[in-house]
Amino acid sequence: MWGNPRFPCTWNYLKKKYEYEMDRMVRWPRDLGLDVRMVVTMVLLMVIYFVFLSVLAYLGVETIILMGIMVLMLLLQYFFSDRMVLWSMGAKEVSEQEEPRLHETVTRLCAIAGIPRPKIAVVNSNVPNAFATGRNPRNSVVAVTTSLVSTLSQGELEAVIAHELSHVKNRDVMVITFAGFLSTAAYFLFRNWLQYGSGFTSSSGGRKSDKAALLIIIPLLAAVVWLISFLLIKALSRYREFAADRGSAILTGNPSQLASALVKISGKMESVPTRDLRNVEGMNAFFIIPAISGTSILNLLSTHPTVEQRLEALERIQREMKG
Amino acid sequence: MGWKDTLDSLFGKTTLPKATIDDLFSISTARVTMESGLNLKPSTAAGLCFKPIESANFPATRTEIEELLQLSSRETGTTYRITTDEFRFTWVVLEDPDFDDLVTGIHLVSQTLIERGFGTYLLCAVFRFEDTKPVYWIYNFKQGQYYPFVPLADKKRDNAAEFRMKSLLEKELPVEKDAGMWYPLWGIPL
Numbered sequence: 370m371w372g373n374p375r376f377p378c379t380w381n382y383l384k385k386k387y388e389y390e391m392d393r394m395v396r397w398p399r400d401l402g403l404d405v406r407m408v409v410t411m412v413l414l415m416v417i418y419f420v421f422l423s424v425l426a427y428l429g430v431e432t433i434i435l436m437g438i439m440v441l442m443l444l445l446q447y448f449f450s451d452r453m454v455l456w457s458m459g460a461k462e463v464s465e466q467e468e469p470r471l472h473e474t475v476t477r478l479c480a481i482a483g484i485p486r487p488k489i490a491v492v493n494s495n496v497p498n499a500f501a502t503g504r505n506p507r508n509s510v511v512a513v514t515t516s517l518v519s520t521l522s523q524g525e526l527e528a529v530i531a532h533e534l535s536h537v538k539n540r541d542v543m544v545i546t547f548a549g550f551l552s553t554a555a556y557f558l559f560r561n562w563l564q565y566g567s568g569f570t571s572s573s574g575g576r577k578s579d580k581a582a583l584l585i586i587i588p589l590l591a592a593v594v595w596l597i598s599f600l601l602i603k604a605l606s607r608y609r610e611f612a613a614d615r616g617s618a619i620l621t622g623n624p625s626q627l628a629s630a631l632v633k634i635s636g637k638m639e640s641v642p643t644r645d646l647r648n649v650e651g652m653n654a655f656f657i658i659p660a661i662s663g664t665s666i667l668n669l670l671s672t673h674p675t676v677e678q679r680l681e682a683l684e685r686i687q688r689e690m691k692g
Numbered sequence: 693m694g695w696k697d698t699l700d701s702l703f704g705k706t707t708l709p710k711a712t713i714d715d716l717f718s719i720s721t722a723r724v725t726m727e728s729g730l731n732l733k734p735s736t737a738a739g740l741c742f743k744p745i746e747s748a749n750f751p752a753t754r755t756e757i758e759e760l761l762q763l764s765s766r767e768t769g770t771t772y773r774i775t776t777d778e779f780r781f782t783w784v785v786l787e788d789p790d791f792d793d794l795v796t797g798i799h800l801v802s803q804t805l806i807e808r809g810f811g812t813y814l815l816c817a818v819f820r821f822e823d824t825k826p827v828y829w830i831y832n833f834k835q836g837q838y839y840p841f842v843p844l845a846d847k848k849r850d851n852a853a854e855f856r857m858k859s860l861l862e863k864e865l866p867v868e869k870d871a872g873m874w875y876p877l878w879g880i881p882l
Contacts, residue, residue, distance in 0.1 A: 465847045465876070470778075473878060477779060480815055480875045481743065483709040483834040523780060539704045612704025619706045622745025622813055691748050 447546060451503040451510050458500070460490035460512045471518065471526075475511060478531050482620055484538055487511045497521070497634045501533040502542055509537040517634070525630035528621050535616025541609050548605055552598040607674045614679055615686060624687040628680050635676045711811035711833035713802050715866045719819055719829060719838065720795050722865040726821055729860045735820040737882040738794040740784045740801050741777075743813040753808040757784070757801055764800065768793045775881055781815060785882050794819070802833070818880055827853065829865070830877060837866045839874040849876060 455462075465472045471489055479486045487503065490512040497517040503509030511533045518526065536542070618624035674682075700707050726732045744750060761772040761784070770788040777783060786797045798817045805814060817831040828841040840857040842850040854874070858867050868874060 469847055469878065473779060473876075476875045476877070477743075477781065477815055480832060480834065481708065481813065485870075485872045486875065523778070527779075535704075535706055538706070539701045541704075544702065609704055612706070616704075616706035619708060622743055622747070625746060687746065690746060 447504050447543070451508060451542075454500070454502040455490055455510060455512065458492050458512065460492045460510075462488055462490045462510070468518075470523075471513065471530075474523070474527050474530055475534070478527065478534055478620055482534060482538060484534070487534070487537055489513075491515060491518075499529050499533050501536040503537065504543055504546075505540060506537050509542075511537065520633060521630055524621075524623060524626040525633065528617050528623065528627035529630050529634075531617035531620040532613045532627060535613040535620065536609070538616065539609065539612060541613070545602070545606055545609065548598075548602045552595065552602050610673050611679070611682055614683060618683060618686045618690070622690075624683045624690065628683045628687075631676050631679055631683075708812045709834040711802070711806050711814045712836035713799060713806065713833065715836055715838075716799050716802070716817065716831055717795060718865050719831070720792055722829070722838075722861050723791055725861055725864060726857075730857065732821040732823055732827055734791045734794075735822050735826075735882070736789050736794075737785060737787045737820060738798050739786070739818045739880065739882045740798050741781050741815040741818070741877075742805060742810065743815060744776075744780070744782050745810070745813055747810075749808060750810070753805065753810060756808070757804055760800060760804060761786075761797070764797060768797075770794070770797050772797075777879065777881065783881050816875075816877065818877070818882065820880075820882055825850075826880075827857070828877075828880065829857075830875075832868065832873070832875070835868055835873060837868040839868040839871075841874065841877060843876070843878065843880075847876075847878060 454460075463471070468489065468491065471491075475489055476486055484506050487501070487506070487509040488511075490510050492498075492512055492514045494514040495516045496514055497520045499511070499513040499517055501509060501511050511530060513526075513530070517529065521529065614627060617627045621627070673679075697707065723734050726734070744754075758774070761770075764770055765772060768788065768790070770786050770793050772787070773785050775783045775785065784801050786794055788794050788797070802811075802814055802817065805811060811833070814833040816833065819829045819831075821827040821829070825842070825844070828843075829838050830841050831838050840854040842853040842857075844850050861867060
């Protein structure tokens with residue numbers, strides 16, 4: 370079938386092009402488990418939203434207006450997230466003259482990764498941490514706290530920056546923002562229904578008992594949708610963290626440096642009083658180590674895997690690379 | 693970035709671009725134009741920068757490269773030194789009054805690194821030209837292209853001079869078109 374005489378070279382051309390592409394990229398040993406979990410999470414998210422939207426469609430037109438508002442919100446979030454995040458974090462963009470070591474570290478990693486250089490920002494904070502933001506690699510910002518730069522060695526700093534550059538390369542802000550938006554949308558609609566539902570009983574005609582049943586079922590359904598999507602987003606976020614750790618290991622060629630940095634940062638995090646951390650809680654999904662670490666929070670609800678899990682994964686990568 | 697890369701990155705799979713050295717040699721002919729067009733002579737040194745990594749094969753490769761360099765220094769008289777900079781990257785600096793020997797030497801070392809599977813960690817090759825201030829052509833192994841770099845004091849660069857170099861040489865040298873990818877490299881040890 371491929372040898373269609375009218376297009377004699379199309380298939381061969383595509384095959385060659387694909388082989389060339391495959392050849393140009395170095396294939397690292399793949400983490401199949403990670404891929405599978407990521408796909409399953411995404412598919413589950415989609416199924417959930419499909420079910421939810423079907424219920425919406427069953428209900429009527431007002432939802433279209435709601436959706437319009439939410440799409441607008443999504444676009445705003447998508448285009449202004451970098452500035453919003455930087456502003457809310459008090460991050461200040463720094464020039465090459467101000468932070469030469471930081472700039473050069475980022476530059477060299479970008480050259481190896483073959484990506485354009487992001488902007489670099491510094492947050493004046495005694496919590497050692499780093500985050501990346503921006504909708505695509507061309508409009509991204511990598512930010513580090515002053516404490517991170519002073520705490521870590523050059524190799525460790527490089528590993529943390531490589532982790533953040535992997536977030537940039539993987540377009541994690543886009544992926545997580547989109548997933549988060551869907552979750553927010555579900556919650557928003559659920560709230561709306563609770564209010565809307567109370568004035569709905571005086572509807573004309575039809576089977577009243579069915580409508581009444583729907584009024585109970587739909588909010589419940591929306592709540593369940595929201596809860597599940599919330600948990601799935603947390604799971605997705607954790608998988609993206611593992612992927613970024615892996616990216617850092619590949620990019621630096623030194624998985625042990627990231628491991629050492631994680632140990633250093635997490636050790637320091639625990640000794641910092643909670644009062645200072647409260648300001649940064651909302652930003653957790655973008656941090657290298659979330660500011661609310663501790664045993665009280667269920668792993669299921671966490672945006673990041675535990676440091677122990679991350680170290681274990683890094684050790685596996687290290688064995689692969691050495692072997 | 694192709695669609696495959698984009699898809700890979702959306703799924704969080706990290707792939708690094710491979711090094712290409714096909715166009716490394718084009719600096720040999722470009723040197724003539726540098727001299728006639730800009731009156732810039734090549735210096736007697738060239739350098740190769742790569743990132744040392746945690747791998748069982750890495751020390752052996754390093755030894756192999758040193759042996760190769762010793763061998764070629766006996767043949768062509770190229771001297772070499774290997775240093776580590778403050779960012780813990782390794783530099784192989786070659787010195788030879790014959791520019792073509794320098795290019796061949798850089799090609800030899802990078803080829804060896806690529807063959808042993810360390811091509812992804814090649815940062816760049818640097819060729820210096822003499823002016824009142826140093827002027828560099830930097831070869832980016834990931835893009836397979838050259839770009840100009842003219843550092844000034846206080847981490848500034850002479851963009852005007854860089855664009856002059858680009859417009860003069862873009863016909864015979866594969867020059868990176870996207871100036872955003874002209875990564876600066878401060879403290880080049882040559």
